[in-house]
Amino acid sequence: MSSSHPVQQATPSSQPTPERIFExxxxxxxxxxxxxxxxxxxxxxxxxxxxxxxxIARRCKASERGIRILCDYLTIAGLLTKKDSRYxxxxxxxxxxxxxxxxxxxxxxxxxxxxxxxxxxQDLATVVRKGRTVMSDAxxxxxxxxxxxxxxxxxxxxxxxxxxxxxxxxxxSERKKWKVLDIxxxxxxxxxxxxxxxxxxxxVAVDWANVLQVAKENxxxxxxxxxxxxxxxxxxxxxxxxxxxxxxxTNFLHHFDMPTCExxxxxxxxALSPGGxxxxxxxxxxxxxxSPPIAAKFSMIMLGTTPSGDAYTHSQxxxxxxxxxxxxxxxxxxxxxxxxxxAEK
Amino acid sequence: MSSSHPVQQATPSSQPTPERIFExxxxxxxxxxxxxxxxxxxxxxxxxxxxxxxxIARRCKASERGIRILCDYLTIAGLLTKKDSRYxxxxxxxxxxxxxxxxxxxxxxxxxxxxxxxxxxQDLATVVRKGRTVMSDAxxxxxxxxxxxxxxxxxxxxxxxxxxxxxxxxxxSERKKWKVLDIxxxxxxxxxxxxxxxxxxxxVAVDWANVLQVAKENxxxxxxxxxxxxxxxxxxxxxxxxxxxxxxxTNFLHHFDMPTCExxxxxxxxALSPGGxxxxxxxxxxxxxxSPPIAAKFSMIMLGTTPSGDAYTHSQxxxxxxxxxxxxxxxxxxxxxxxxxxAEK
Numbered sequence: 185m186s187s188s189h190p191v192q193q194a195t196p197s198s199q200p201t202p203e204r205i206f207e208x209x210x211x212x213x214x215x216x217x218x219x220x221x222x223x224x225x226x227x228x229x230x231x232x233x234x235x236x237x238x239x240i241a242r243r244c245k246a247s248e249r250g251i252r253i254l255c256d257y258l259t260i261a262g263l264l265t266k267k268d269s270r271y272x273x274x275x276x277x278x279x280x281x282x283x284x285x286x287x288x289x290x291x292x293x294x295x296x297x298x299x300x301x302x303x304x305x306q307d308l309a310t311v312v313r314k315g316r317t318v319m320s321d322a323x324x325x326x327x328x329x330x331x332x333x334x335x336x337x338x339x340x341x342x343x344x345x346x347x348x349x350x351x352x353x354x355x356x357s358e359r360k361k362w363k364v365l366d367i368x369x370x371x372x373x374x375x376x377x378x379x380x381x382x383x384x385x386x387x388v389a390v391d392w393a394n395v396l397q398v399a400k401e402n403x404x405x406x407x408x409x410x411x412x413x414x415x416x417x418x419x420x421x422x423x424x425x426x427x428x429x430x431x432x433x434t435n436f437l438h439h440f441d442m443p444t445c446e447x448x449x450x451x452x453x454x455a456l457s458p459g460g461x462x463x464x465x466x467x468x469x470x471x472x473x474x475s476p477p478i479a480a481k482f483s484m485i486m487l488g489t490t491p492s493g494d495a496y497t498h499s500q501x502x503x504x505x506x507x508x509x510x511x512x513x514x515x516x517x518x519x520x521x522x523x524x525x526x527a528e529k
Numbered sequence: 530m531s532s533s534h535p536v537q538q539a540t541p542s543s544q545p546t547p548e549r550i551f552e553x554x555x556x557x558x559x560x561x562x563x564x565x566x567x568x569x570x571x572x573x574x575x576x577x578x579x580x581x582x583x584x585i586a587r588r589c590k591a592s593e594r595g596i597r598i599l600c601d602y603l604t605i606a607g608l609l610t611k612k613d614s615r616y617x618x619x620x621x622x623x624x625x626x627x628x629x630x631x632x633x634x635x636x637x638x639x640x641x642x643x644x645x646x647x648x649x650x651q652d653l654a655t656v657v658r659k660g661r662t663v664m665s666d667a668x669x670x671x672x673x674x675x676x677x678x679x680x681x682x683x684x685x686x687x688x689x690x691x692x693x694x695x696x697x698x699x700x701x702s703e704r705k706k707w708k709v710l711d712i713x714x715x716x717x718x719x720x721x722x723x724x725x726x727x728x729x730x731x732x733v734a735v736d737w738a739n740v741l742q743v744a745k746e747n748x749x750x751x752x753x754x755x756x757x758x759x760x761x762x763x764x765x766x767x768x769x770x771x772x773x774x775x776x777x778x779t780n781f782l783h784h785f786d787m788p789t790c791e792x793x794x795x796x797x798x799x800a801l802s803p804g805g806x807x808x809x810x811x812x813x814x815x816x817x818x819x820s821p822p823i824a825a826k827f828s829m830i831m832l833g834t835t836p837s838g839d840a841y842t843h844s845q846x847x848x849x850x851x852x853x854x855x856x857x858x859x860x861x862x863x864x865x866x867x868x869x870x871x872a873e874k
Binding site for chain 1: 547549550553554556559561589594602606620622624625637641642647651653818820830831832
């Protein structure tokens, strides 16, 4: 038995190759592998010290063949390390996918990859032909769509960091009397975090009634229930009241077309005190609309799941806020894929 | 209206971020976008000179909103270029996705992303638990599974280049009398290409009867039907005959476990003349099993779609061929994701 030819590296070439196309064809397996990894709690298993396929398989109650192939795949994907057939957690996985980590978002892949959402991209050609979601008339925007209760329960861990960034940006702890309206409050963490930073803050949260149950639970757990009031219903229909210092619009405007956003922003403007601020947390691509990648790709999620939503650029937000009467609209970059738009009355 | 804060770049940081995890969660949209692009014939439309969203939308009979978002997405994915709101084809897309290109494989994403295949990864956690496909007992390996007729019809364009590489490697045109057995012939292109290079070659093709219809059509179209014979049935069961100079095993061994491969290779060995060669086209990862990425990730496709297949390393092929009696087993690298294993009797 001899190996008559040594292994040769394919010579790098500037010729087109189908490799990138194959990667894209099979990219859906990346999503499946990450989802399977979190469902099997593979990242926690490895974080606990199980390193070889047999030990990991025992801990995850799975087959050794399956674990070995999944671990190799997740290593190639950058979430695991491998040395001498032993696996470890890459830093991102140790921080965000090991359930023992305080920053764990291990439930997120399972939620974001529910068929209720992924089915929106099952026949994307039809979506592109029609120019809108084919899920239903309203996409995910129907009254009390249960997906938003799931969202509120699953996305909260991810939002803690963003909420702290907003509290810092608004210098929440330096404010005296402070009246905050939290539109599309979801889990409520944005308003609740401002209330935790400022004992004088009063929060009014708007969302569907079923979703507000989650926000109220979180407000009670944070010990600020006495300063937390809810307004159930559509943000377009409920009466906000007036005299707000801050109106939070977190991950909300992207669901709608620009005229609809302007209609809402006029209502927000009316509810603010003079000098008050509207604060939007958003995916804001650069003007080229192809960078940075996560913010720019967010348009696709809006195409698949809404009738007319989009990821808007800073100039588009400037236009919308200006048309609604605001005097300034500034963009603040954050060390996360989203940015903050602050508009002043 | 003023923009009081300039846009700041987020400072690069060595801290873990959830960005890679988000990319992986949403990776399934990469597959959906490529599939939609080919189904709408977007790449041909742009190749023909349609550059702005309105023109492309007219040509693809699609909405402008959908086309604009899809084109931005495919630009981020590296298949399109964008300048001043006008799109162009990146080199890989011009070569492989514009239907007017001789190397077009524009039908491939639609085929490889058929639900019949992608459903195998719908519940990957269960697959990993069981360590085998959950599609059915045999996965895609049941007798006359219609997927292989589709495979033969759709994958041929991609295989032309590999077939030429094999013909070169075997110096096909220099051979006198030449008897070639093409196991799992599929579209037949590997054997047919050898026959085109060598007018003395006789090809015997093995595959399911329904698949061999495609191979026979292709042999007739290539003008070599008179030197093309077929043996319908399972490669494990049919009588190959004897006296072969070459036995082709293209994209076949990876479907089975090592003992099953060895059983087949013993049969191949018996059918070869002394000095004859078995030639396998395969995804062969390095011994670390995590590089190069396309070959190493191929294990996952075998986990999802077969009871016990795998992407084998060179040392595993050496072990299998040696156990089957072969005297050498050499690996030849190609400028494609697959490599060629040549074993001599």
